[in-house]
Amino acid sequence: MTDPAIDYLRDYVAIPSVNPMGRSDLPGEIVGEAAFASHLLEQLRGLSVDAVQVGSPERPSVVAEVQAQQAGGDTVLVASHLDTVPVDGMTIPPFDPQVEGGKLYGRGSCDTKAGMAALVAALEKVLNRGVLRRNLILVGEADEELGSQGVYDVLTNLAGRRPDWVLATEPTDLRVVNAHKGVVHVRMEARGRACHASNPDEGKNAIILLSRAALALDALAQELSARRHPELGPATLSVGILSGGHAPNIVPDHAHLVADRRVLPGETLEGVRAEFEEALVAAGVSDAVEVVSCSLEKPTLSTPEDHPAVVGCTRALAATGQPGERSGVAFGTDAGVFEAAGLPGVVLGPGSILQAHTAREFVEIDQVETMTAFFVELLSGA
Ligand SMILES: [Zn+2]
Secondary structure, three states: OOOHHHHHHHHHHOOOOEOOOOOOOOOHHHEOOHHHHHHHHHHHHHOOOEEEEEOOOOOOEEEEEEOOOOOOOOEEEEEOOOOEOOOOOOOOOOOOOEEEOOEEEOOOHHHHHHHHHHHHHHHHHHHHHOOOOOEEEEEEOOOOOOOOHHHHHHHHHOOOOOOOEEEEOOOOOOOEEEEEOEEEEEEEEEEOEOEEOOOHHHOEOHHHHHHHHHHHHHHHHHHHOOOEEOOOEEOEEEEEEEEEOOOOOEEOOEEEEEEEEEEOOOOOHHHHHHHHHHHHHHOOOOOOEEEEEEEEEEOOEEOOOOOHHHHHHHHHHHHOOOOOOEEEEOOOOHHHHHHHOOOOEEEOOOOOOOOOOOOOOEEEHHHHHHHHHHHHHHHHOO
């Protein structure tokens, strides 16, 4: 019998839930998690599961609580984000899921609707058999791909109910991920003095000042490559945006840049900011260039290897015949946001991060089926 998760996944992919990511040029009918959230609510209520919508009506998240049918288990929160990245440049139909060669194609197939499809299929099976041994808090959160607003909405609505641990589904090729880097965005602004470009010495060129700062950041990036985590590799820094100026014949009075800094467990926001400020001093531009914001986009994840989340997931994976490998990854996830809120956990899901966000996003069907089997083990074995 085919795994119902595959049918659920087709349904999910066919419902656009694109994260607007601050853009205004995306067609309104594909933007936002609302349609997917209401589909999921309906599906869960069909299983007699008590599910509610939280957050704003345009960007809702879903929370469902299911009590164990048999005593003895802990409480696990499984979170699978509802949003996908936009579809620009995709070379396959994003919302018309196609199956070919053992793969299911479409936006969100891998990142991360497959995780939710497997969870719902497994929950259905376990409930029907009457063997749910863990209390489950099922979360479908909005906005994972940008600001994690969905997790914050969910945390406010948990109202004191604390899961023992969290599993965030993301494409990890079915590895148990207990550590990842965090993401910090740093914005710098340069203030110069405008004047006519025919007489540039009268002005102060903000682009040139900021370019010196950018080169100092590149030197900082080289230094950071020596700061290594045994599993996650080095801390990194990349200047992603540098812009400024109004016209060729005006010496620019303003320019800004935004850098992406991947932090290791243990690094602090204050420490990151101080290093950027030191780079400005080293470049001799600290009087004209300023760090205007330093924001933690995704916190790090650092769950001990002997934590029940790691042990429980590794055991359930092994029961499905998988090696149950544990590893760290470079990308940030909502598991870090939960950890920062005092809820430790792991990341685990079908599909590869190499397929996420791509022009031909797909997930291997057999990995989705294994994920369903994994959830059956996890939910029915305490
Ligand atoms: Zn994802």
